[in-house]
Amino acid sequence: MxxxxxxxxxxxxxxxxxxxxxxxxxxxxxxxxxxxxxxxxxxxxxxxxxxxxxxxxxxxxxxxxxxxxxxxxxxxxxxxxxxxxxxxxxxxxxxxxxxxxxxxxxxxxxxxxxxxxxxxTGSGKRMRTEPREWLIPAAPAMYDVEKDFCRDGTILWKQTANMIVGDTVYMYMAAPVSAVMYRCEATEVNIQYNYDDGSYRIRKAMKLKLMHRLAQGDMPLSEMKKLGVSAVRGARGVPNTLLHRLRQLEKGI
CATH class of the missing domain: 3.90.1150.30 (Aspartate Aminotransferase, domain 1)
Incomplete structure (x- = not known):
């Protein structure tokens, strides 16, 4: 680059x-x-x-x-x-x-x-109302996600895409975990937030409610690659192949 x-x-x-x-x-x-x-x-x-x-x-x-x-x-x-x-x-x-x-x-x-x-473009048209699925990254070394979820089942997170209330958000934990670990639901979006420590900036946040935990071995990066996702560098849609498997895992299949 x-x-x-x-x-x-x-x-x-x-x-x-x-x-x-x-x-x-x-x-x-x-x-x-x-x-x-x-x-x-x-x-x-x-x-x-x-x-x-x-x-x-x-x-x-x-x-x-x-x-x-x-x-x-x-x-x-x-x-x-x-x-x-x-x-x-x-x-x-x-x-x-x-x-x-x-x-x-x-x-x-x-x-x-x-x-x-x-x-x-299309500003006069109806905005998206149907929920969709997202995959977002998190860095375990920077933030203890599990601690916040254990407190009250919700977490405030940086919003970098056009989320709407009701969207499903899967959270991928980066190395050393390197696996999808949480399925959440967006309960509040477009929350104005002002944070800047010189290396990390947040201008807009969303509230995520924990809906399901996965085991670390359920969907590791090695398996994600087979299903079309080789990296999670920012908020992105979930490919149907990966989404189908994640839903199977939640059902214990």
Whole structure:
């Protein structure tokens, strides 16, 4: 991962509360940035062979796709380091090289533009009301989740995605546990929260109610990989294969 890419993902996290989502086990380096207002993608960071971009074959380029107004596409494509969208609709998206061809401040501006467009997309439509399932990471070395759950069965947790009340949240405990350990239900969301210790920041929180505990050996990372999840770096949806197995485990199957 290039230094510029790291800084751009950090910018999105700090300004919009967006945690990069790594959705594809076959392409673990590709990261999606999702608008918390309506759950839509506003950027996709990838590494792509130059051949697919009309550039030098065999050279891998760090890129980010951002959304833009169709009226601006032509003007943007005239700029150095901005190319027709890779794997996206080319009238409304462009690909931006993250190899230094485009100034970092300009990349941030394009991220802002994309977020602004996406955040207003479908704003007059009905927001999601049907619950969905999420998988979120937790670091045992940083926080004693079990202690809080034992206190009253609930926990206040950083919210980085468009959760609604009633969503199911599976909590993956990172190393040294490396396993899914808890199934929770979101009982409160979008709680305004102001915490910043210089290395960790929370702007929005959710309350999770513990619904079921799994044994450490029920769903370890080794088993998750077989079911399509090789890493949990941020809040992400639960693949149907993994969800089906988790439900079986809860039933004792």
């Amino acid at each position: 290039s230094g510029l890419r790291e800084r751009i993902l950090a910018y999105a996290r700090e300004k919009y509360g967006t945690e990069a989502e790594y959705l594809w086990s076959r392409d673990p380096d590709s990261a999606v940035l999702r608008c918390g207002i309506n759950d839509k993608w506003y950027a996709i960071a990838m590494r792509v062979d130059g051949k697919s971009l009309g550039l030098e074959k065999g050279v891998v380029y760090p890129i980010i796709n951002v959304k833009c107004s169709p009226l601006m596409t032509g003007s943007l494509l005239a700029m150095k380091g901005i190319l027709p969208a890779y794997h996206m609709q080319k009238e409304q998206w462009v690909t931006v090289l993250l190899d230094g061809s485009v100034d970092e401040e300009q990349v941030r501006g394009l991220i802002d533009m994309s977020y602004e467009i996406v955040s207003h």
